[in-house]
Amino acid sequence: MFENEIIIIGGGLSGLTAAYLLAKQGKSVLVIEKKAYPFHRVCGEYVSNEVRDFLIKEGLFPFEHFPASINHFRLSAVNGEAADFPLELGGFGISRFVLDHHFYQKCLEAGVKFLQKTQVTDVQFLPKNQHFRVETSDGTLLPASYVLGAYGKRSKIDKKLNRNFAQQRSPYIGVKYHIQTDGQEDHVVSLHNYSGGYLGINKIENGHFNLCYLGSRAQLRDAGSIGAMEEKYLFANPLIREIFEKAHFLWDRPEVINEISFATKTPVENNILMLGDAAGMITPLCGNGMAIAIHTGKLAADSFLKHSKLGDIQKAYQKEWKAFFQTRLRLGRNVQKLFGAPMVSSLAVNLLKNSSFLSRKLIRQTHGDPIR
Ligand SMILES: Cc1cc2nc3c(=O)[nH]c(=O)nc-3n(C[C@H](O)[C@H](O)[C@H](O)COP(=O)(O)OP(=O)(O)OC[C@H]3O[C@@H](n4cnc5c(N)ncnc54)[C@H](O)[C@@H]3O)c2cc1C
Numbered sequence: 001m002f003e004n005e006i007i008i009i010g011g012g013l014s015g016l017t018a019a020y021l022l023a024k025q026g027k028s029v030l031v032i033e034k035k036a037y038p039f040h041r042v043c044g045e046y047v048s049n050e051v052r053d054f055l056i057k058e059g060l061f062p063f064e065h066f067p068a069s070i071n072h073f074r075l076s077a078v079n080g081e082a083a084d085f086p087l088e089l090g091g092f093g094i095s096r097f098v099l100d101h102h103f104y105q106k107c108l109e110a111g112v113k114f115l116q117k118t119q120v121t122d123v124q125f126l127p128k129n130q131h132f133r134v135e136t137s138d139g140t141l142l143p144a145s146y147v148l149g150a151y152g153k154r155s156k157i158d159k160k161l162n163r164n165f166a167q168q169r170s171p172y173i174g175v176k177y178h179i180q181t182d183g184q185e186d187h188v189v190s191l192h193n194y195s196g197g198y199l200g201i202n203k204i205e206n207g208h209f210n211l212c213y214l215g216s217r218a219q220l221r222d223a224g225s226i227g228a229m230e231e232k233y234l235f236a237n238p239l240i241r242e243i244f245e246k247a248h249f250l251w252d253r254p255e256v257i258n259e260i261s262f263a264t265k266t267p268v269e270n271n272i273l274m275l276g277d278a279a280g281m282i283t284p285l286c287g288n289g290m291a292i293a294i295h296t297g298k299l300a301a302d303s304f305l306k307h308s309k310l311g312d313i314q315k316a317y318q319k320e321w322k323a324f325f326q327t328r329l330r331l332g333r334n335v336q337k338l339f340g341a342p343m344v345s346s347l348a349v350n351l352l353k354n355s356s357f358l359s360r361k362l363i364r365q366t367h368g369d370p371i372r
Contacts, residue, residue: 004030004113006304007134007144009120009157011037013290014276015150016103017297020060023110025305030144031112032136034119038101042174042257044200045210046070046189047099048091048288051295054371062102068093068203074190077346080238089370091189093204095178122160123147125271130310132271146310148300150275150293154259161270165263172197172260173220174284176212183246184209191285193349194237198285201243208250211243214284217258226254262333267321268314273300279321280329283336292325295371299324 006022008015011033019029047067055061071090076082108114119137125147126133132147151157158166184190189202199213215229223229235241260281267279276293303317 002131002143002145004028004142004144006030006146006148007032007132007142008148008150009123009134010034010149010151010155010278011104011114011116012041012100012150012152012276012293013103014278014293014297015148016100016107017060017294018148018150018275018300019112019297020103020107020110021058021298021301022304023107023112025301027304029112030115030142031107032115032118032120032134034117034137036116037104038097040176040255041096041100042176042212042255043096043210043290044176044189044202044212044284045095045099045204046091046093046200046202048291049089050288050291050370052092052370054294054298057372060103060106062094062099065094065098065102065205067205068186070187070189070202072185072188074188075349076190076192076237076239077349078193078195078237079346081346081349082239083349087189093189093202093210095204095208095210098205120151120155120157123149123157123270123272146304146313147272148275149269149272149278150297151278153261153277153281155278161272163265163269165261165265168261168263170259170261170263171217172258173215173217174212174257174260175215175226176210176255177247178204178208178250179211179247180207180250181209181243181247183243190239192237192240192243194234194240196233199234199240199243200284209247211247212284214260226256262329262336264329267296268318271310271314273303273314273317275300280325282329282332285336286328286332291371292328295324296321298371 005028008019008031011031019031023029070093071087073085073087074082121137122135124133132144134142186203192199196219197213197215201211204210219233220229223232262281265280267274275296282289299320300317303313307313307316
């Protein structure tokens with residue numbers, strides 16, 4: 001057996017969940033993360049309560065950081081027309097800076113080893129020896145019996161693995177701020193459309209709010225800067241303008257990412273179990289990418305704990321992944337198409353406003369049942 005039986009590439013919520021559960025059962029786990037905790041990342045920071053009971057049961061729920069409790073949803077169309085709905089399941093708001101660091105500390109307590117500020121550049125499966133060889137940015141080669149890919153929506157490794165989506169560019173960008181404001185209610189997560197994208201706002205810890213939007217690379221190029229793009233495109237929705245006018249921005253500049261792809265992916269690639277966004281990303285407007293990431297981490301750990309042969313582990317994971325996420329991700333891709341287009345989003349808001357059955361059904365279909 002190797003020093004590291006299982007190597008996990010990427011220490012976001014999917015990788016950290018799997019690492020924690022596996023280490024608690026006595027497995028030797030190494031997480032390789034290209035950044036160093038704690039750090040900010042672009043995310044709306046609304047966590048669906050699908051995972052609340054599971055996190056409490058596993059001792060992972062961040063009670064000590066007092067996440068905001070959220071039970072109401074507001075949706076506005078490009079023209080500012082808005083509809084409100086209660087959220088049956090609801091969620092909690094907490095920054096990734098705090099939440100990922102909290103998971104990281106729990107992993108350390110469980111005995112997980114970490115290589116931080118280290119990027120994985122290649123992974124090879126050696127069929128003859130039935131093991132993996134993981135290469136890092138400093139040229140080190142690390143052997144492992146199993147490898148989990150938990151490296152998020154897109155990484156250099158995807159190109160190495162010849163994954164289809166990695167050959168194409170994505171039109172989306174993500175922008176995130178933390179703000180203070182007295183213009184928002186504590187228990188509401190709002191999603192405001194504008195022509196070309198949508199913006200979410202919800203409370204997190206310390207009385208702060210997360211302000212995050214999914215925008216268009218083409219609009220940024222056209223406007224020339226983030227500020228000019230916001231002025232030209234986002235502020236056409238009067239509710240977005242009002243949020244910006246009332247906000248006290250806590251950072252000098254926002255966190256920005258590009259290459260956000262909702263393309264179809266596969267949960268096992270080159271014998272590597274893919275977790276979270278690396279297996280498929282749900283549109284942020286569904287507000288449950290983090291819950292899915294945590295759930296995939298649990299499913300991967302369950303597969304390892306139930307089986308010992310690589311083929312059996314893969315089959316078990318693939319089956320569970322498809323059962324839980326395939327339809328949700330497909331629906332999420334279709335819902336994504338409704339947003340950002342002026343006509344359609346106004347129609348969608350009106351339709352949902354007038355049909356509590358439809359709005360409940362849509363929210364329920366893109367969300368899962370609470371996981372145990
Ligand atoms: C604009 C936007 C808003 C969102 N809002 C929400 C929301 O409100 N609620 C919600 O539930 N979800 C939201 N999501 C989705 C959510 O952020 C993701 O689904 C979730 O973070 C996926 O977790 P993960 O573990 O798969 O990946 P990540 O959290 O992205 O973690 C991947 C990790 O891998 C590391 N890594 C990458 N490549 C390598 C490498 N080669 N070597 C070593 N390390 C590597 C990265 O540094 C990173 O730490 C949003 C996403 C976007 C883009």
